[in-house]
Structure formats: structure tokens, C-alpha cells
Amino acid sequence: MPTPLLLCITGRQAYDLRRHLFLTQAEFWSKIGITQSGGSRYERGREMAPQLQYLLHLAYGSDEEASELLRWLRQPAESR
Template sequence: MNAAFPQNLNVRTMRNNAGQNQSQFWEPIGITQSGGSRYESGRSMPKPVAALVRLVHQLGIDISKVNADKASMIRLLLSDQIDPEVLAALRKLAATAQALEQAAASDAPPPDSQSAAA
């Protein structure tokens, strides 16, 4: 079994923790409410569905925004063909963007604004 995509996902717990009903949880990955209900009740989940659940609900990827251009960038990031310094800079940029999103969600000033005001 691939450790990156465990097959023992407890999707009902994931959905309840997210505060979503079945339609809200399953629609972003193209699964009907009734299909999702069957997975939550113990029906075996195909590996591609489990991978989509992980991408969308554990990693926060909006798969509806993935297009051919973005897919080529994702493939490059996942390959060993990218300069380590470029990859480190991208990680730093991603961390900054995530901090700014969290600050905006909590109505707190961005991290740089706090240090600039001091």
C-alpha cells in the first residue's frame, strides 16, 4: 500500500470534522451524495477516489482549478528536475501565502504589517 494515499480513510469522521453534509463533502470530487454515503457505510473505496478525497479534504486542493498549464507545473514540482534553490523559494512563497490567507481569514494584520508597525 502506498503510504501517501492510505486506504483506511475514515471519510465520515473527516466529513463530520469539516462540518459538511454528504453533498458538500462529496460534490467537489465528483461523487454523488448516495455514492458517498455508501463509502461512509463501509463499501470499498477505489484508490483514485481515496486519492481525490485526500487531495481535496486533507490537502485543500481545489481540483476544479487544475487545468493543463497547472498540471504541467504540478508534474514539474513532483519531479526531481527542479533546482533545489528554486524549490526552496517556492516553499517559502507558499508558506507566506498561507500565512496571509490565515491572517485574512482571522481579520488579523499580515505578519509583515505587525513587524512594520513596531
């Protein structure tokens, strides 16, 4: 199974998604346990770890997109 295309790889993509959803930084980032100030750092260019990219995908992707990512994550690491 190929690696799913994630919604947000960069902070800029997260910023664009947040603006598209008409959410404040606090609303957007708190859904995955990140403070407003932490989210601001990502939006200004701090690198996002893959785990954070996965959380954003699970939180803001469609049910189908989230399910696809979960199926991929549940595969043994050597199968990826």
C-alpha cells in the first residue's frame, strides 16, 4: 500500500487549511493538542514532524482519508 498523500506537510499548508476552514489558530491547533503559540510557530516555518502531519490528517481529513492513513499506519513497518 503506497504512502497516503497527507493534507499538511508544511506549516504553510496548515495555515492555508486553517484559513479555508475559517478557524482561529487556537481553534485549529487545540483539536490536536497544540497551543496557539505552538501552532503559530509551525505556520511561520517550524518543521512539522511526521506524527504531527498524521494528526492533522486524521483531525481534518475526510473519513475516507483518515481510514486510509490508519490502514497504512497499522501495516508492519517493513511493509511500508
